[in-house]
Amino acid sequence: MRCPYCGGLDTQVKDSRPTDDSSSIRRRRICPDCGGRFTTFERVQLRELMVVKKNGRRTPFDRDKLMRSVQVALRKRSVEPERTERMINGVVRQLESQTDGDIPTDRIGELVMEGLKALDDVAYVRFASVYRNFREARDFNAIVGELEAEPEPEAAPAREAPRHRRNAPAT
Numbered sequence: 001m002r003c004p005y006c007g008g009l010d011t012q013v014k015d016s017r018p019t020d021d022s023s024s025i026r027r028r029r030i031c032p033d034c035g036g037r038f039t040t041f042e043r044v045q046l047r048e049l050m051v052v053k054k055n056g057r058r059t060p061f062d063r064d065k066l067m068r069s070v071q072v073a074l075r076k077r078s079v080e081p082e083r084t085e086r087m088i089n090g091v092v093r094q095l096e097s098q099t100d101g102d103i104p105t106d107r108i109g110e111l112v113m114e115g116l117k118a119l120d121d122v123a124y125v126r127f128a129s130v131y132r133n134f135r136e137a138r139d140f141n142a143i144v145g146e147l148e149a150e151p152e153p154e155a156a157p158a159r160e161a162p163r164h165r166r167n168a169p170a171t
Contacts, residue, residue, distance in 0.1 A: 001029060005036035020082055023089045047096055052104050061103065063092060070112060073127040077120050087115040121147055 001011045008031050015028040024043040030036070049061035067088050074084060091111045095103050109131045116124040128134070128143050 003031035003036055004038055006034040008033035021086055047101050049095055050102050052102050073123040077123055079120050087119055091115055
């Protein structure tokens, strides 16, 4: 792995461990040439995915680009990075399993919108405003109206904690 600081090719792995959701391996590396330390991630790739743009051009799927666009929508929102990572992993898994390798940009956008709707309503509206190319305030009103019309997911009934009596005789 090339060192991002000095370009040296002989970096060493100092620590490897699975991520929290076990979808990738996190590796801490050090460069013996400059002493720089950095982290890399290793993920499974089932097949080479190609994104088919609206103009017909094909480009390789870039998971990092997808993550950046989702992070822009989530900026200044209190969503744990692990939840974002799980959402992105889910989108990528769906793309890998549902296609022959060519993915229209529309499909990616719809999957991301589904994921963001489950994570954060504000991020969902932000992403939708770019993805659907909102031009007027009524475009925002329409999507917020869709969100408000959807029923709230029912919360699981709260379970009562077991009650323990102090100094109760054991039976």
